[in-house]
Amino acid sequence: MNKEYGFATKQIHGGHTKNLPGALTSPIYQSSTFVFDSAQQGAKRFAGEEDGFIYTRLGNPTEMELEEKLAGLDNAEAGVVTASGMGAISSTMHTFLKAGDHMIASKVVYGCTHSLFDEGLRRYDVDVTFVDTTDTAAIEANIKENTRLIYIETPANPTLDISDIGAIAKIAKAHDCLFVVDNTFCTPYIQRPIDLGADLVVYSATKYLNGHGDVVAGAVTGRKELIDQIHMVGMKDMTGSIISPFDAFLVSRGLKTLDIRMEKHVQNAKKVVAFLDGHPKISKVYYPGLESFKGHEVAKRQMNLPGAMISFELKDGRAAGEKLMDAVELLTLAVSLGDAETLIEHPASMTHATYSPEALQKAGISEGLVRLSIGLEDAKDLINDLDQALAQL
Numbered sequence: 001m002n003k004e005y006g007f008a009t010k011q012i013h014g015g016h017t018k019n020l021p022g023a024l025t026s027p028i029y030q031s032s033t034f035v036f037d038s039a040q041q042g043a044k045r046f047a048g049e050e051d052g053f054i055y056t057r058l059g060n061p062t063e064m065e066l067e068e069k070l071a072g073l074d075n076a077e078a079g080v081v082t083a084s085g086m087g088a089i090s091s092t093m094h095t096f097l098k099a100g101d102h103m104i105a106s107k108v109v110y111g112c113t114h115s116l117f118d119e120g121l122r123r124y125d126v127d128v129t130f131v132d133t134t135d136t137a138a139i140e141a142n143i144k145e146n147t148r149l150i151y152i153e154t155p156a157n158p159t160l161d162i163s164d165i166g167a168i169a170k171i172a173k174a175h176d177c178l179f180v181v182d183n184t185f186c187t188p189y190i191q192r193p194i195d196l197g198a199d200l201v202v203y204s205a206t207k208y209l210n211g212h213g214d215v216v217a218g219a220v221t222g223r224k225e226l227i228d229q230i231h232m233v234g235m236k237d238m239t240g241s242i243i244s245p246f247d248a249f250l251v252s253r254g255l256k257t258l259d260i261r262m263e264k265h266v267q268n269a270k271k272v273v274a275f276l277d278g279h280p281k282i283s284k285v286y287y288p289g290l291e292s293f294k295g296h297e298v299a300k301r302q303m304n305l306p307g308a309m310i311s312f313e314l315k316d317g318r319a320a321g322e323k324l325m326d327a328v329e330l331l332t333l334a335v336s337l338g339d340a341e342t343l344i345e346h347p348a349s350m351t352h353a354t355y356s357p358e359a360l361q362k363a364g365i366s367e368g369l370v371r372l373s374i375g376l377e378d379a380k381d382l383i384n385d386l387d388q389a390l391a392q393l
């Protein structure tokens with residue numbers, strides 16, 4: 001895809017294999033395996049001496065189209081798509097880490113990411129230090145001679161903590177560490193970590209990338225030499241976490257409207273934040289777009305827009321939070337995010353239930369924290385629903 005094309009053109013035409021018999025959209029190659037013309041061709045393909053498809057766990061045309069489209073949006077050389085965001089993260093970790101290695105991770109990450117790091121990887125003798133990565137000096141202070149990888153989410157799930165990608169990229173490079181950024185909350189439309197120095201970008205494509213609440217998927221973008229290793233080690237042998245061709249087709253279709261969906265998500269989020277900030281029953285609103293938010297300045301520098309994820313704390317804590325979640329009528333009480341529907345959930349007992357009480361406390365995830373994924377509905381309907389629910393507290 002011509003690098004000079006704009007984002008909207010690349011999200012529609014990127015990765016599109018034009019040499020198809022006249023169909024505007026690519027067919028879905030819902031096939032587990034691919035036929036060889038001869039025994040020699042099969043042997044050559046397995047030996048990597050001839051291009052061509054072999055078996056869908058090793059690569060598939062529908063998945064390749066999505067990988068190329070997404071890599072193009074991230075200004076990355078290559079991409080790999082997976083069955084879930086956790087599949088993307090786990091395949092990446094299993095590709096580049098081995099027993100005896102050490103890694104540094106944000107102390108605030110999605111719950112299952114936290115348990116992969118804090119329990120899963122420790123089974124294989126990979127040591128993890130959770131750090132406040134909004135403090136780049138704290139990262140430097142925790143690097144050891146066996147530190148191989150630095151992992152952040154920015155904005156982080158669910159406190160929206162902002163870490164400085166450019167500054168951390170410099171530290172990672174200086175210490176020959178791989179720098180991985182989970183860009184799920186932003187997508188390439190809002191933030192491009194590779195442009196800022198990251199080595200790899202991971203996504204839960206379940207979220208904004210697909211954007212319609214009907215697929216679980218994941219992705220990694222980055223330099224081809226790294227992505228090839230994830231394909232041939234992490235995916236092929238370690239996790240086998242491959243996406244189905246049909247789900248890859250759905251995510252490719254979702255991506256065609258990424259820019260306009262993100263613009264509407266953010267437009268709605270700003271209106272909801274204006275309603276929540278200063279509300280008499282709310283003690284704090286977490287949103288990178290608020291000037292009072294701790295990471296606001298760094299967010300303004302590295303994000304084109306402040307995003308559409310909002311967290312807030314009620315003055316009367318968890319009980320009030322539970323009452324609020326049971327009182328909303330339009331907002332949907334469900335985990336996940338980035339869908340057309342606005343979703344509301346309670347991290348401490350739901351998406352971050354894997355955290356111990358000490359880890360929750362260290363991460364600053366309070367019992368009273370409520371998280372919103374602002375959807376594409378009419379903003380006034382969202383605000384009216386929150387207003388009537390808050391009035392019941």
Ligand SMILES: C/C=C(/N=C/c1c(COP(=O)(O)O)cnc(C)c1O)C(=O)O
Nearest residue numbers: 084085086110157184204206335336351
């Ligand atoms: C229920 C799921 C939620 N999140 C997931 C998630 C994943 C993992 O992505 P899969 O769920 O494996 O596609 C990876 N990275 C980030 C920043 C995430 O928020 C949720 O928070 O609501």
